[in-house]
Amino acid sequence: MKNTFYFKDTELPDESKLFSLFLTTGWNESYKLEKSEMFTAVKNSWYYVSACDKEKLIGFGRILCDGIVHALILDLIVHPDYQNQGIGKTILNKLVDKCRQHRIRDIQLYSVKGKDGFYRKMGFKERPEGEPGMEIKLFQ
Numbered sequence: 001m002k003n004t005f006y007f008k009d010t011e012l013p014d015e016s017k018l019f020s021l022f023l024t025t026g027w028n029e030s031y032k033l034e035k036s037e038m039f040t041a042v043k044n045s046w047y048y049v050s051a052c053d054k055e056k057l058i059g060f061g062r063i064l065c066d067g068i069v070h071a072l073i074l075d076l077i078v079h080p081d082y083q084n085q086g087i088g089k090t091i092l093n094k095l096v097d098k099c100r101q102h103r104i105r106d107i108q109l110y111s112v113k114g115k116d117g118f119y120r121k122m123g124f125k126e127r128p129e130g131e132p133g134m135e136i137k138l139f140q
């Protein structure tokens with residue numbers, strides 16, 4: 001049977017559906033976000049893409065961006081029941097296309113363990129040795 005997936009980027013996903021999708025990753029065990037906090041963070045994004053199967057939210061990705069130079073891809077998530085069907089690739093391509101349209105000079109992201117191969121296939125490269133991305137975690 002032909003799948004009925006579709007993608008949209010003109011409206012925010014439903015808050016509860018988005019939070020349920022977010023919870024499938026396990027990331028909230030460290031972030032400890034309330035549903036409303038997660039939704040506010042998403043609302044403050046520069047661009048976002050949702051993947052749907054009929055009424056179900058099955059994938060999502062978003063970008064923070066300064067509009068000119070740098071973009072950061074965040075929260076790229078495909079529901080575990082829908083992974084390995086090209087949905088993550090489609091969302092990522094849409095995020096990258098949006099940056100290309102705006103001539104954003106570079107796109108950054110942090111890969112979780114085991115997903116670096118996915119991003120490498122999509123053209124992303126690790127930073128040069130000795131020039132790592134760095135972070136400090138607050139309020140853990």
Ligand SMILES: CC(C)(COP(=O)(O)OP(=O)(O)OC[C@H]1O[C@@H](n2cnc3c(N)ncnc32)[C@H](O)[C@@H]1OP(=O)(O)O)[C@@H](O)C(=O)NCCC(=O)NCCS
Pocket residue numbers: 025076077078079082083084085086087088089090110111112114115116117118121
């Ligand atoms: C990472 C994730 C978004 C990938 O989405 P997906 O829909 O399952 O991936 P796709 O089916 O679009 O895969 C696209 C290509 O990448 C490959 N790929 C997928 N996961 C991979 C992995 N972990 N390592 C290497 N290659 C991978 C696929 O085989 C496919 O290759 P092809 O184009 O040659 O056929 C998805 O696994 C996910 O949501 N995981 C949980 C949340 C997460 O970890 N997000 C990433 C945060 S950094």
